[in-house]
Amino acid sequence: MIQVEGLQKRFKLSKEHSKNKTSQDARERDGYFHSVESVSFQCQQAEVLGLLGPNGAGKTTTLRMLSTALTPDSGAILVGGQDIVKNPLYGRRCIGFLSGTTGLYGRLTAKENVEYFARLHGLKGKALKARCELLFETLDMTAFLDKRSDSLSTGMKQKTNIARAVVHQPQVVILDEPTTGLDIMTKQTVLTFIRQLKEQGTPVIFSTHHLDEVDMLCDKVCVIDKGISCFEGDLDAFRTLGRNNELNQAFMTIIRETQDV
Numbered sequence: 001m002i003q004v005e006g007l008q009k010r011f012k013l014s015k016e017h018s019k020n021k022t023s024q025d026a027r028e029r030d031g032y033f034h035s036v037e038s039v040s041f042q043c044q045q046a047e048v049l050g051l052l053g054p055n056g057a058g059k060t061t062t063l064r065m066l067s068t069a070l071t072p073d074s075g076a077i078l079v080g081g082q083d084i085v086k087n088p089l090y091g092r093r094c095i096g097f098l099s100g101t102t103g104l105y106g107r108l109t110a111k112e113n114v115e116y117f118a119r120l121h122g123l124k125g126k127a128l129k130a131r132c133e134l135l136f137e138t139l140d141m142t143a144f145l146d147k148r149s150d151s152l153s154t155g156m157k158q159k160t161n162i163a164r165a166v167v168h169q170p171q172v173v174i175l176d177e178p179t180t181g182l183d184i185m186t187k188q189t190v191l192t193f194i195r196q197l198k199e200q201g202t203p204v205i206f207s208t209h210h211l212d213e214v215d216m217l218c219d220k221v222c223v224i225d226k227g228i229s230c231f232e233g234d235l236d237a238f239r240t241l242g243r244n245n246e247l248n249q250a251f252m253t254i255i256r257e258t259q260d261v
């Protein structure tokens, strides 16, 4: 289980930027951009949580804090009761993170990339081979395992990145827009993989703009708007609050009404 409580993150703006201030966003103040002002949610074992929000809402900033790539200014991130803000090394061991900008080593093959990260996490010998083979099979990677990563298609790269992110069997999996830019077949493989993680009991948090994916996969959603989590609940509660069975419509109502407050 992962619990996120009162996360905040601001970024210092350059003097130049502050002088020529044109932004209407209330998060820009005192020489800082307050990307995440107050975000809280939790995701239990075997639950899939969809992180929703308009462009610029603060989803990626939040997920980067969960991955320990960014340190929050305040707030707590508890995995199995331990605060990974205070213990980021522990966080890196227990979280598997796929970001939109994760890079692969272009000169290494898909297989070599995944094995390299497996070794970084301490896997070796038969355990490494078995874990990698299972992932290659599950993510349908066998046809391109020996190709250099710089020659892979977008979908092949994404599968390799996902394998790399979960090779150490993390307690919690966090995926930032995992299906963006993928064709229908590859997207299906990724969604099936998320469902399998859930069946194995792993909490999965993923950000997306595709509410059809949320409908198919998510047990609950958290909506972030302008750096603040304004809704957390299951899909029934989401539809009720948005007064619409159609998730896109419900989402737009929730955002509109949050912004009117």
Ligand SMILES: Nc1ncnc2c1ncn2[C@@H]1O[C@H](COP(=O)(O)OP(=O)(O)OP(=O)(O)O)[C@@H](O)[C@H]1O
Residues within 6 Å of the ligand: 011, 012, 033, 034, 035, 053, 054, 055, 056, 057, 058, 059, 060, 061, 062
């Ligand atoms: N290093 C930074 N310095 C200044 N502002 C930043 C920085 N990183 C993010 N931001 C700002 O914080 C806000 C939230 O960005 P974030 O990438 O978290 O949004 P998002 O919800 O993931 O958006 P999208 O759906 O478009 O990916 C944006 O306005 C962004 O410009």
